Amino acid sequence: MAHGPSESFFSRWLFSTNHKDIGTLYLWFSFAMFLLGGAFAMVIRAELFQPGMQLIEPEFFNQMTTMHGLVMVFGAIMPAFVGLANWMIPMMIGAPDMALPRMNNLSFWILPFAFAILVSTLFMEGGGPNFGWTFYAPLSTTYAPDTVNYFIFGVHIMGASSIMGSINIIATVINMRAPGMTYMKMPLFVWTWVITAFLLVAVMPVLAGAVTMMLMDINFGTSFFDAAGGGDPVLFQHVFWFFGHPEVYIIILPAFGVVSQIIPTFSRKPLFGYSSMVYATASIAFLSFIVWAHHMFTVGMPIAGELYFMYATMLIAVPTGVKVFNWVTTMYKGALTFETPMLFSIAFVILFTFGGFTGMMLSIAAADTQYHDTYFVVAHFHYVMVAGAVFSGTAAVYYWLPKWCGRMYDETMGKVQFWIAFIAFNITFMPQHFLGLAGMPRRYSDYGLQFADWNMVSSIGAFMYGGAQLLFLFNVIRTIGWGKPIDDPKVWEGAEGLEWTLPTPAPFHTFSTPPVLK
């Protein structure tokens, strides 16, 4: 087993079964998708810079909002965390590789095809999907462009990829922990990922079911969502959000895991309340299955339904509050230093909590009638997705990159990126709360003059935020190519865990013999 990676570039990357190489592939792919989805966002913000139609047609605007959502959720955030899982889980639990390496290869390599299919629709007659990333029927069935079939096929492939990736993680964690690595000793990143993997196996098939029903409605004359044939469009929303709500926790739980690794390192204290973190994560995962209709308060639910979904949703604040409390308490009286990963993690805690509070506002059924489908919702989920998942992913890259490539990133550039990203993020999305409360609906290519000022501010922030990502890309490439070499296994003085016992940079094969746990 002592051999290294294949000499040939193609056989190394195309046929790779090595968890580190596949992790790298996932991370680069997700970053490419992040830039693509970001480019779509720039188009949206450029059009919304001023009222009136400036740059693009409304039809293309709709395609941009849809593709931005789809690419960011399924192409950028999810594969990024699968990439981190591939890299880190075997190293954290003392396993030589993932449990099912060939399936690992397959689950990555079908992804570029899924997105090639999805993105290619933009160049086809009729254009790409234009019905929003939530693809509500009948917009996505009766009134969809013909290319919707490509979209459906793409979603099926992504789903298959996610399910395979998750099964791999579950098998690895169940079967391949080093002797002595009991479940309650696993690093929290591993814990959050296992729970996420179970969520994925449970709900990605529901998404596949939803798009399959769409496919049949469109092509085979069934009427799942078509009122003309006795179906019900509202059923689509229920099925979609039965997938969609667990999906948002699929996105955020691994981010919780990352932050729970980083904050103790730079606080030089063990994580406060480890077991409560595990239980809180599991509770959030469970609750995610029983709150889906809070996305649909305005479809016409009986009052009992509204009340139930409202209270159940508010209940999620309890385990989430436990987590925030634990992160803050971990920092309390710690010997804090503020390296780039720590800055991103602290920003995560602050901004995610802020997004959580706006979520609480949205959970109030009566108030949601006003907020529903406005920019308030857009601002809310960007606070939890961008400042949540993306900030945490950035923190993870800065935290582990020196371990991966044996070179130190440029700390100053990292901090500059952080401050630009932090400030620009708030400039972009804070005003969207005001726009939403003032009544600006989401997903429109134009708006009333009274919304002009804050939209301009938001667009300026968005361009700055986009620029910060280019700095990130530059810093990562510079580190890999020309960063200052380091060989300290721990990299960070306060880091704890099996991955930091390995040499830096991490060799191609690690833990071929299981480590002995103290």
Next chain:
Amino acid sequence: MENTTSHRNVLIKSLLGAAVMFMFAIFVLPPLYDLFCEITGIGGKTGDAYTATEVVVDTTREVEVQFVATNNATMPWEFYPVEHKVVVHPGEQKEIVFYAKNLTGMDMVGQAIPNVLPNNAADYFLKTECFCFNNQPLAAGDDAELAVVFIIDPDLPASVNTVTLSYTIFDITDRGSMQVSQLK
């Protein structure tokens, strides 16, 4: 590798779980949703054809029944209720008529989908005969009078004094008659 069988176990169990969830989404959720709507009356869906039984007409109570007709999307037919409202006693059988005319030069098939408001009245609006049970072919330029025979169940909640029966007519010419026969 000693791990191979346990890996395979996880793989098989997880794939089975995923397959079950897929089936659940397609074969369980939609009927479950229909059942839920039927029990709660959400969505205003009315029941299948009702066979009239002997009931006592409650002459002490009057319920106003209003009729609304809507054309879905681009459906070009003329479609309206001949009477816009009637007043009935619960338990009394009543026939009313909708008028439909195919204004186009093509033979078409329409399908009317009923809906009752308020939601808690849906279960008490019983139709013994309805054109909505079948699809409605109309040759180019033809018209038809479409009958509905209904009874308001005497158990209609006391708070309900007005019931609105709405029909939306859909163009299902391209769909043929498939699926349509099983409509409610």
